[in-house]
Amino acid sequence: MKAINTMKLQFEGRSVNESFSRVAVAAFAAQLDPTMDELADIKTAVSEAVTNCIVHAYRQRIGIIYISAGIYPDNRIVIKIKDRGCGIADVKKAMEPLYTTAPQEERAGLGFAVMQSLMDRVKVLSKEGKGTTVILERRLMGKEA
């Protein structure tokens, strides 16, 4: 299926940009006429993915985060969040609830669990030393539902 609308965003992986990125994606999703709950779900999932880039992928440095999103005719939004950071050695393990490599920063280890529960699909592609791409997919019922 071909996207009926797409957007691309790139920004520095500074924590202050976490709110910028989730609000920007929510603004793009707004054309699907989502409910407040659906918008909150999207913002939360994006926030988790972007935070992962900042906390884990780039750690002590500022790297670039790339977001692209597409809207499909069946009211689906697909959001890709990509970094060129350290990559994840064991994606399966990283996705386990409560698993975190940053407990000292009070990271709960629930980022992927939150994404999975709020989105219809979460796909993670990662290569050590190359980076990670998280693909979030959600069909919005919108206000008519």
Added chain:
Amino acid sequence: MGVQIDLADKLCIARIIGDIDHHSAKEMREEIDNAVTRSGAKELELDFREVTFMDSSGIGLVMGRYKLMQETGGKLHLVNIAGHLKKVMMLAGLDRLAILDKPERPARTANEEGGKQHESDQHDETAV
């Protein structure tokens, strides 16, 4: 954005304002921990009425404060958890850790525009 602290006896009320994410959580937890440690409060109430967004950083914030209160034999209450925040918290099982309930006192600041439009079903009364 930030935290407003109210201290009374052994009770510390922390009203969190704005978005809770990885960026804002650090400062919030420092402010809350300072207030609790300084005052020696035995009860900590986190008020989420004015929280506009929360991701799993909020879960970390609550879990960390839960540990802090446990260490001192104190209690943690979470109040005014609106729909979306509740969803994220339930997902993490926070309803089992802390007491999610209504504020026991009327809101302290009358000058705020009447607590926005929070519905009554957003006040969860599940106690542990």
